[in-house]
Amino acid sequence: MTRAGFSAVEAARAIAVPSADSDKxxxxxxxxxxxxxxxxxxxxxxxxxASRTGVGMIRYLGPERPAALVLARRPEVVTADGRVQAWLLGSGTSPDRDPAERERLVGLLEQRLPVVLDAGSLDLVPEAQGPAVLTxxxxxxxxxxxxxxxxTSKDEVAADPERWAVRAAAATGTTVxxxxxxxxxxxxxxxxxxxRAGQPWLATAGSGDVLGGVLGALLATHSPELQERPALLAELAAAAAWIHGEAGRVASRGGPxxxxxVAEAVPAVIRRLLAGA
Incomplete structure (x- = not known):
């Protein structure tokens, strides 16, 4: 049964605020x-x-061309392998990957860390061994x-998304x-x-990629808690959707x-949430 609505107070609880003793x-x-x-x-x-939602570090381990563009935009991003608390996989990729890349991704999922599976990584759902959110x-x-x-069909899903989200969560054993x-x-x-999304202007190319980044950051900042309380996954997913929608409203102010x-508006939304909390 889907509960209607999600409030700013609930979204604020999903923000991990650093302390004086925090490090990256x-x-x-x-x-x-x-x-x-x-x-x-x-x-x-x-x-x-993700960088604007509050993580201490991002490790980007994708292909060379996107890596160069990521570093040009965010030079603080690390492109070397190492410790992580959560994964964001699949946005802007295709499931038609070579066997070596599939093996690498399966290896990441075997770490049992929280993961966001989007777009081209949705075929890896059966391989997910930790807390997983499909987007x-x-x-x-x-x-x-x-x-x-x-x-089912796309038209059937569109006609009753609540039913099919619930059905998919039950069938896959994941949060959807x-x-x-x-x-x-x-x-x-x-x-x-x-x-409810912020407004129709959010229906734009790349909007889902932004949502994935927000959600990935929330999973990384709550990774230890997710091991203890799996139900937190749905709350964090709802918080990411709320923050994403509100960032769209703040960025738009009624225009395209x-x-x-949307990504650039996320810090303003989080500041408001924390001030209200």
């Missing part, structure tokens, strides 16, 4: 494997959004369900964030949220926006 590791390190030669911007947008749009949910033995004008979040235990505008 205790604040959360997000590992990112996103983007491709064909869609390099997805890497830039996800990393930009499909309507069309991407269809093959996810098919792999779990559930047949189904993107749309109203974002539906459901977990395998039946916990769910419906989060692009995805990078």
């Amino acid at each position: 590791y205790s604040r959360g390190v997000l590992g990112v494997v996103t983007g491709s030669d064909r869609f390099p911007g997805a890497a830039v947008l996800g990393v930009e959004a 499909p749009h309507f069309g991407e949910l269809v093959p996810v369900l098919a792999a779990a033995g559930v047949e 964030l189904l993107k749309g004008a109203t974002t539906m979040i459901a977990d395998p235990d039946g916990l769910g949220y419906a989060v 926006i692009q995805a990078l505008d």
